[in-house]
Amino acid sequence: MRRIRTIVQIIFTIFTNGYTYGYLHGKIYQGKLKYACVPGLNCYSCPGAVASCPLGALQALLNRRGFQVPFAMLGFFFVFGSIFGRFICGWLCPFGLVQDLLHKIPVLRKRKRLPFHHILKYGKYVVLVCLVGMGSLFLFGGFAKVPAFCKYLCPSGTLFGALPLMASNEALRGQAGGLFFWKLGILLILLLLSVKVYRPFCQYLCPLGAIYGWFNRFSLVQVRWERERCTSCKACQRACPVDLAPEEISRSPECIRCGKCAAVCPEGCVHFSPFPLQSGRKHI
Amino acid sequence: MDKGRQGRGSGMHTEAVGRGREKRGGHGWIFGLLAGAVFFGIGAARGELSAIWQKAVMICMECIGIG
Numbered sequence A: 001m002r003r004i005r006t007i008v009q010i011i012f013t014i015f016t017n018g019y020t021y022g023y024l025h026g027k028i029y030q031g032k033l034k035y036a037c038v039p040g041l042n043c044y045s046c047p048g049a050v051a052s053c054p055l056g057a058l059q060a061l062l063n064r065r066g067f068q069v070p071f072a073m074l075g076f077f078f079v080f081g082s083i084f085g086r087f088i089c090g091w092l093c094p095f096g097l098v099q100d101l102l103h104k105i106p107v108l109r110k111r112k113r114l115p116f117h118h119i120l121k122y123g124k125y126v127v128l129v130c131l132v133g134m135g136s137l138f139l140f141g142g143f144a145k146v147p148a149f150c151k152y153l154c155p156s157g158t159l160f161g162a163l164p165l166m167a168s169n170e171a172l173r174g175q176a177g178g179l180f181f182w183k184l185g186i187l188l189i190l191l192l193l194s195v196k197v198y199r200p201f202c203q204y205l206c207p208l209g210a211i212y213g214w215f216n217r218f219s220l221v222q223v224r225w226e227r228e229r230c231t232s233c234k235a236c237q238r239a240c241p242v243d244l245a246p247e248e249i250s251r252s253p254e255c256i257r258c259g260k261c262a263a264v265c266p267e268g269c270v271h272f273s274p275f276p277l278q279s280g281r282k283h284i
Numbered sequence B: 001m002d003k004g005r006q007g008r009g010s011g012m013h014t015e016a017v018g019r020g021r022e023k024r025g026g027h028g029w030i031f032g033l034l035a036g037a038v039f040f041g042i043g044a045a046r047g048e049l050s051a052i053w054q055k056a057v058m059i060c061m062e063c064i065g066i067g
Helices: A002-016 A020-025 A054-062 A071-084 A087-091 A094-103 A123-138 A148-152 A155-168 A178-196 A200-204 A207-215 A235-239 A260-264 B012-025 B028-045 B048-056
Strands: A222-225 A270-273
Touching: A002 A087, A002 A094, A020 A155, A054 A071, A054 A123, A054 A148, A054 A207, A054 B048, A071 A087, A071 A207, A071 B028, A071 B048, A087 A207, A094 A155, A094 A178, A094 A200, A123 A148, A123 A200, A123 A207, A148 A178, A155 A178, A178 A200, A222 A260, A235 A260, A260 A270, B028 B048
Parallel strands: none
Antiparallel strands: A222 A270
């Protein structure tokens, strides 16, 4: 399961960032595919990006003059969230893949969570409300509103957008200033932390995870736990990278549907399934 | 009582609540999907996809830490 997930993550990342011309010439794709968004965090200023970033798009709509409800992005989140929930985080997010790969590096003793996790986990909701919402609506750079999350926090934009663009575009390289180094610092801290702690950005800061997490309780893609067959061996909780108990798996907003619980359950009572299952039913 | 029923959160009340939640959540995704389709249609009709495209085809200076 773990290998399948990594392969899916890599294929999806290459597929959605496959505009090779952009990497070679320091430009970005400008075709019609950018009318659509990818489901995961994927900066549209990445030279390889063939579609838009959902958070960038949401902020672009909030940045318009006055206040207009961003219906298109609400619709996008409802559609993808209702089908996948945070499956998107676990399987289809390029920045999640980067953190997963870093966490595999066999140095340091690994931690699932940071100290004060029970408080810090609400950080992503604060980022969603303050930076993506209020920041984009009320923060002005000159006369125009600014996409506050992209500008001050987003590590995906720095990693997939700024670094490759600056590597191949000298004009942009010359403009790097304090803001760039602030964002580079955030990126480096998160990448280093990822070696020790499992997906710190996703667990504590990602507003997209906060949005999709809300859909976890009723999304189509679920990891079902059969209470009647469970022997309480806790193998699933030990395998869970975010330390969820069996009854929390899938419905918790923290569950990214990585499937590790399903892979290790000796009784086979945890499994991917779109619908509630009867006890004792056989699963493929 | 078998071993599974001695586990965490395995009381009768918790079990009933769990099943109730499962039933309620069973088809919620369909309503979410339909609501999403309606919202998306309204947004597209208001030209929001063009606004997204116009932003996405220019290098976003804020995103790369310059603007």
